[in-house]
Amino acid sequence: MHNDVPHSQRPNPYHVAVAQFEAAADRLHLDHGMRAILREPKRELIVHFPVRMDDKSLRMFTGYRVQHNINRGPAKGGIRYDANVTLDEVKALAMWMTWKCAVVDIPFGGGKGGVTVDPKPLSLGELERLTRRYATEISILIGPGSDIPAPDVNTTPQIMAWIMDTYSMHQGYSVPAVVTGKPLAIGGSEGRGDATATGVLECLKIASADLKMPLRGARVAIQGFGNAGAIAAELLAAEGARIVAIADRQGAAYDESGLDIDALTKHKQETGSVVGVAGSQKLEVAEMLEVPCDILIPAAVEGVLTGENAPRVQARVIVEAANGPTTPEADAVFAARDVLVIPDILANAAGVTVSYFEWVQDLQSFFWTPEEVGEKLSLVMARAYANVASLATKEECDMRTAAQMVAIRRVAEATQLRGIYP
Numbered sequence: 271m272h273n274d275v276p277h278s279q280r281p282n283p284y285h286v287a288v289a290q291f292e293a294a295a296d297r298l299h300l301d302h303g304m305r306a307i308l309r310e311p312k313r314e315l316i317v318h319f320p321v322r323m324d325d326k327s328l329r330m331f332t333g334y335r336v337q338h339n340i341n342r343g344p345a346k347g348g349i350r351y352d353a354n355v356t357l358d359e360v361k362a363l364a365m366w367m368t369w370k371c372a373v374v375d376i377p378f379g380g381g382k383g384g385v386t387v388d389p390k391p392l393s394l395g396e397l398e399r400l401t402r403r404y405a406t407e408i409s410i411l412i413g414p415g416s417d418i419p420a421p422d423v424n425t426t427p428q429i430m431a432w433i434m435d436t437y438s439m440h441q442g443y444s445v446p447a448v449v450t451g452k453p454l455a456i457g458g459s460e461g462r463g464d465a466t467a468t469g470v471l472e473c474l475k476i477a478s479a480d481l482k483m484p485l486r487g488a489r490v491a492i493q494g495f496g497n498a499g500a501i502a503a504e505l506l507a508a509e510g511a512r513i514v515a516i517a518d519r520q521g522a523a524y525d526e527s528g529l530d531i532d533a534l535t536k537h538k539q540e541t542g543s544v545v546g547v548a549g550s551q552k553l554e555v556a557e558m559l560e561v562p563c564d565i566l567i568p569a570a571v572e573g574v575l576t577g578e579n580a581p582r583v584q585a586r587v588i589v590e591a592a593n594g595p596t597t598p599e600a601d602a603v604f605a606a607r608d609v610l611v612i613p614d615i616l617a618n619a620a621g622v623t624v625s626y627f628e629w630v631q632d633l634q635s636f637f638w639t640p641e642e643v644g645e646k647l648s649l650v651m652a653r654a655y656a657n658v659a660s661l662a663t664k665e666e667c668d669m670r671t672a673a674q675m676v677a678i679r680r681v682a683e684a685t686q687l688r689g690i691y692p
């Protein structure tokens with residue numbers, strides 16, 4: 271039995287992001303000056319702020335907003351509420367957002383935000399006050415033309431609504447385009463809630479055709495049962511795949527004959543976790559990554575697939591719904607073993623793509639049907655996957671390096687064309 275890797279022992283995500291960047295930059299023969307520009311975030315804001323708790327005490331919180339690169343458009347990226355949020359994590363996530371927006375060729379740069387807080391014990395009122403104050407603290411950066419946040423781990427459409435309202439109150443009029451992932455009633459987009467999982471499925475459909483490995487009957491293990499993981503489970507089950515294992519923070523549920531996703535959702539609503547759902551065996555989170563399966567979907571946090579556990583992973587395909595789940599050491603193991611890794615900046619890019627659609631609709635005050643969103647998303651994902659796969663074949667490299675190369679080339683071109691000010 272292997273225990274989950276404690277957060278403090280996981281690799282520094284920023285070091286991972288920079289190592290991935292250097293590998294792709296080497297292949298692109300990027301010059302020293304361009305490397306120096308793209309390796310560092312453009313802006314890093316750290317804020318410390320008080321929140322009045324329900325018992326009238328004051329608590330201090332620390333939050334971050336990082337803009338990695340904004341040469342192709344405004345910064346775009348989610349906000350994470352988690353006890354383990356650090357500046358280096360936010361910097362890594364911001365850099366990955368730059369590459370992700372460039373891989374799918376939407377006119378955004380990369381940003382990310384976070385607050386170091388476990389939001390679970392907070393009351394709704396405390397969560398609202400924390401959100402409104404954090405939004406105010408980072409309002410020197412965010413705006414519909416400058417930096418547009420979105421949901422990430424532990425942040426929801428309701429939290430996006432509070433951010434939109436706070437920013438709008440400061441302006442004196444409604445500014446829906448300042449944030450995406452909002453509820454439909456205040457300028458959200460059709461298809462945003464299940465976008466990330468839909469994109470994961472689109473990637474898997476292409477990969478399963480390439481590998482001649484039908485999704486019907488394929489065994490799938492998923493780490494994370496939130497926005498990305500739970501909806502991916504539903505969509506894959508609807509395709510006839512067998513979801514054999516699902517983990518959340520508390521542990522994992524395993525059933526080799528296939529978990530019932532509706533029952534799992536109900537069990538999680540009632541107990542707060544997937545662990546212990548009827549008919550399942552309990553596993554540690556780390557054990558769940560190593561169960562016999564065809565497809566593994568990390569959909570939780572960074573740094574969970576490492577050089578240490580990669581040799582024991584049994585999946586043929588890994589689709590990264592999460593950002594940064596695989597270290598460079600694990601990538602090397604998977605490449606040597608011919609395990610296909612569909613990298614985060616491609617596999618989960620549908621989330622930011624529909625966020626882009628939401629921003630466009632907000633700016634035009636003209637809203638699209640679910641069908642229009644679905645069709646446009648499919649086109650973007652299919653084109654991005656084909657670009658990355660063909661470069662991987664041409665370069666004889668893995669999909670991550672190819673995706674990074676596609677992205678870095680686009681960002682470097684924009685940077686080159688704009689020139690260095692003054």
Ligand code: NAD
Nearest residue numbers: 423424466494495496497498518519569570592593618621
């Ligand atoms: P979420 O808060 O909705 O769900 C997170 C899930 O992960 C929860 O089930 C939680 O219990 C589980 N989890 C957290 N820590 C864990 C751990 N150490 N071990 C096992 N499980 C753990 O978050 P989400 O929006 O689904 O995001 C999940 C991942 O997907 C993140 O890496 C995020 O950056 C990425 N992502 C999300 C979106 C999106 O649109 N929501 C888009 C792109 C990428």
